[in-house]
Amino acid sequence: MNALLTSSQRQLVRIISESGPLSRTEMANLLGLSKAAMSGIARDLIDLGVLHETETVYGQGRPSVRLDLHPECAFFVGISLLEDPAPMILCDLNGKIIARQAMPLSRDPQVIAEAITEGLPSLLETHPSAKEKLSGIGIALSGFVDETQSNCVQSTLLNWQDVPLAKIIRERTGVETFIENDAKAVAVSEKLFGSAREIQSFSVVSLGDGIGCAHFIDGKLYRGNHGGAGEIAHCTIEPGGSPCRCGKRGCLDTVSSMKAIKEMSRAEGLECVSLSDIENEASTGNAAAIRILHRAGSGLGLAIANLIQINDPGLILITHVEGSFDGLFGTVVNQAIETNVLPRYAGQTPIRIKRVDGDVWARGAASIAAHNFLIGPNTN
Amino acid sequence: MNALLTSSQRQLVRIISESGPLSRTEMANLLGLSKAAMSGIARDLIDLGVLHETETVYGQGRPSVRLDLHPECAFFVGISLLEDPAPMILCDLNGKIIARQAMPLSRDPQVIAEAITEGLPSLLETHPSAKEKLSGIGIALSGFVDETQSNCVQSTLLNWQDVPLAKIIRERTGVETFIENDAKAVAVSEKLFGSAREIQSFSVVSLGDGIGCAHFIDGKLYRGNHGGAGEIAHCTIEPGGSPCRCGKRGCLDTVSSMKAIKEMSRAEGLECVSLSDIENEASTGNAAAIRILHRAGSGLGLAIANLIQINDPGLILITHVEGSFDGLFGTVVNQAIETNVLPRYAGQTPIRIKRVDGDVWARGAASIAAHNFLIGPNTN
DNA sequence: GTTGATTTGTTCATTTTCTGAACTTAGTGT
DNA sequence: ACACTAAGTTCAGAAAATGAACAAATCAAC
Structure with a gap:
């Protein structure tokens, strides 16, 4: 079905999916086409059921009609x-x-x-x-x-x-x-459906049992030369630190992943099924819990700060499934980012935290x- | 002059500048145009003096003639x-x-x-x-x-x-x-004239008094959201290390830049105008010189390893104006990269060293x- | 209200750009 | 010398985009 779209039609679908609903005139300007050409392309796509008219926007002159992708x-x-x-x-x-x-x-x-x-x-x-x-x-x-x-x-x-x-x-x-x-x-x-729709360059850091990361650069997913862009989990954060399953030492994964936090907790004799458990311990003043969360948070913050220094993304989106990010861990992460980013940039790169579900x-x-x-x- | 080229003509100029001399048929395939269209576009550009015919490549059938940009x-x-x-x-x-x-x-x-x-x-x-x-x-x-x-x-x-x-x-x-x-x-x-012509994604690390870095991603210079992509010099390499002129501590710049190396040498009472001076000291067994080069090399290597982990570039090009890269410093840099990159990747990312002149x-x-x-x- | 200003979107003849098919050209292999 | 192969050209016709005139839908002002 997509194969039968002309190249202009596909371009149009792309900019709508990137920018949200647009009027015909706006699309013509964005694509560098004449209003006449746009008119035809839009009509064809509406006939095909790909686009549909949504709200009418009133201003001076004839109101403009926004076109959006038909969700179904x-x-x-x-x-x-x-x-x-x-x-x-x-x-x-x-x-x-x-x-x-x-x-x-x-x-x-x-x-x-x-x-x-x-x-x-x-x-x-x-x-x-x-x-x-x-x-x-x-x-x-x-x-x-x-x-x-x-x-x-x-x-x-x-x-x-x-x-x-x-x-x-x-x-x-x-x-x-x-x-x-x-x-x-x-x-x-996140780029297509989520909170990064309008941002051209951003990185997602997903925190779970492991730590994942991926970059959008200039509106495109950047996969890296061997598909390995974003393998932040194996950045060395503690030179000479604990051995990692990957074979090297001091990887972020050994310090800040939920798997690592749980293991460190267990080693200290603390019950820890989810992040909340150890956050609770920390809030009651348990020194070991505080130490673990501090170490994990500083590590993740440093890694993100390095990422910001290296790529200067327009947004860092941290997704997590675990309990919460409002506790000590989240605070330390934010502090570590602040202190390890060039002061000129500190606070310039928005950090957004998003709790995600099992889907x-x-x-x-x-x-x-x-x-x-x-x-x-x-x-x- | 460039303004009077049509969009197809500009596309053609771009792919030649990226891929080097190409035959008309190859260009037609790359641009997804018919041979007929290519023929016309190429003729126009030759008449304009933008393209010229270079070598003839013999194979089966009529030989193909490569077209290249006219250097002048x-x-x-x-x-x-x-x-x-x-x-x-x-x-x-x-x-x-x-x-x-x-x-x-x-x-x-x-x-x-x-x-x-x-x-x-x-x-x-x-x-x-x-x-x-x-x-x-x-x-x-x-x-x-x-x-x-x-x-x-x-x-x-x-x-x-x-x-x-x-x-x-x-x-x-x-x-x-x-x-x-x-x-x-x-x-x-380097992308246009140098050794990275055919590589779509790579990073350049330029070592001089300061440390600079820039990325090409998918064939385009990636500038970052605030133009700050590549500010590797202010990645934290030694958490809690020496204060940097930027306001934070332990930046790569305080450890591995030529400025830092020279300052550290002076602090140890060593004469150091260029890298060679301290390399010479190190080769005669001077412990302080060895320590300085080790620290600087490990720092730079770690930063580059982080860069590789985060971006998985197709090439790291290290440019330097100073003496040489064959001594202790270069060796330590390479070692540090090796030990801090995911073993699966180690050696997969080509590291190229290039001595550059004052131009x-x-x-x-x-x-x-x-x-x-x-x-x-x-x-x- | 009515009128004018303003901007969106359409129509259509014209121009520009691209394609398909047949053809020419310049070689290789036997 | 002969077929065979692939590059590049030509040209009529198709496809896509343009420009200019125009229709439509609103606001603002009197």
Whole structure:
């Protein structure tokens, strides 16, 4: 369906998805086209059901009519391979989740493809036009993905090496499929559906059992030369520090990930299932808890400060699933960022904290499919 | 002159400047145009004197003829405001330096504009067609420059705050003028004229009295949200370390810049005018010299390792004016990079060392003008 | 109210740009 | 000398964008 759009039509879809609803005149200016050309392109896209007219904006002169993407012109399926069972969601172009189900996780690509094929019909049944308008499947996983978003180059969690997962699923289901690293998928969903819509360059730091990070640069996901951009978790934060599972020492992952915080707590004899537990201990004055949170927060703050110094992003978005960010940990993180960023910049880079729910990964996965639908593989 | 090129013509110029000489068929494929369209566009550009035919490549079938930019279709002037007197060079589209002269440095933009206007005629006289084909002036300076490459937002060295230098010079000389941060200018010249031509994403780290850094990402200079991308010099490398002139502590600048190395040497009673001096001391076993070089090298290596982890560039190009990089310092830098990069990546990111001469900044400045001529301000 | 100013969006003839197909050109391989 | 291959050209026709005139929908002012 996307293939039958002309290049101008695709450009238009792209700027609307980036800038939100726009009038025809605004779009003409943004694309450098004449009003006459715009008029035709907009009409065609409305006829195709891709665009629709929304609010009317009154000013001096004839009011302008904003055009927006029709949320139900395309549907996407997103699957997260980070949990077992693997969540599987159906959502529309606005990122609205329409249906949710789960499938068994497997390490065998063929079995995954089979499970998806089996799960699809019941998922698509939840909306009358989802089946015919299904435009892509997205998959989020922990690991490295190549630039075609088709092959998983390496995944420790899944024990994969050069697995052409997207191709296998594409062949099995007949639906366009793309895979992506978990953190990068979250960044794309924040750009497409979330709070970073209008920001061209930003970084997402996702805090969970591990620490993920991904960058948008000049409006595009930057994947890095080997797909490894954003591997902040293995920045050395404490030179000569504790050994990390990656083989080196003092990685951010050994200090500030939830996994590390839990382990350090356990070593100190503290009960810690979630961040709140140790925050509670700290608030009652437990020295060990305070020490752990301080160390973790300073580490994460330093890493983010380095990121700011190196890339000067327009926003740092910290996403977390754990309890809260208002306690000692969050405070220390913010302080550490402040003290390690060039004073000229301190406070200049907005830091936004966002608590996310269990749907992040699946929704991120769906956004990968949506992104490929909206922007397409080619950057023409 | 550039203004009269059509958008297709400009696209073609851009891909040749990025990929080097190409045959018409190759260009047609890269741009997604038909051979017929290419034929016409190429003919027009050859008639305009922008392109010319170079080697003929024999294979099966009719041989293909590579087209390249005509080096003398445009000339550029580059000026470095980093030294007094300020070097001023004339170069062609290949970055070949045709003439060199100098002008007095000033902190008054009007005086600078005046000095340039006075210096231009004699510089342009050195080549018969330079005057009529002068296509831009580029200026490199130490400080922050806005995204239009026209205003200097802030420069400590020149004691400037929001100085519209490019506009002033443009008005005074009537020539298109762009300014840029020194490190970013070097990155552009390496992409355009240097050893990073074919690499889409890379970072340049320039080591001198200070430490500069700039990134190319997906074929474009990434300036950062406030023009501050690459301010690696003020990454915290030694938490709680020595105070830096920026106001914080333990910045890379206080450990690994030539300025820092020289100061540390002096504090230890060692004579140190250039890096070679202290390298010599170290090679004779002087413990203090070894300690200083170790500390400086580890710091720089750690910072570069962080950069690799965060951005996964396709190349790190370290430029330096000082003596050599084969001694202890260079060895320690490389070791520190190795030990602080995720083992999976270690050795995957090429590190290239390049000794540069005194023309770097002026040539970098000229490349900024060339870049604006070739790519244009608009990314259409 | 009515009128004028103002800006959005449409229509249509014209121009610009690109394509497809046939063709020419300049080689290689046998 | 002969077919074979691929590069590049030509040209008629299709596609896309433009400019200018115009219709539409509002505000502001009298």
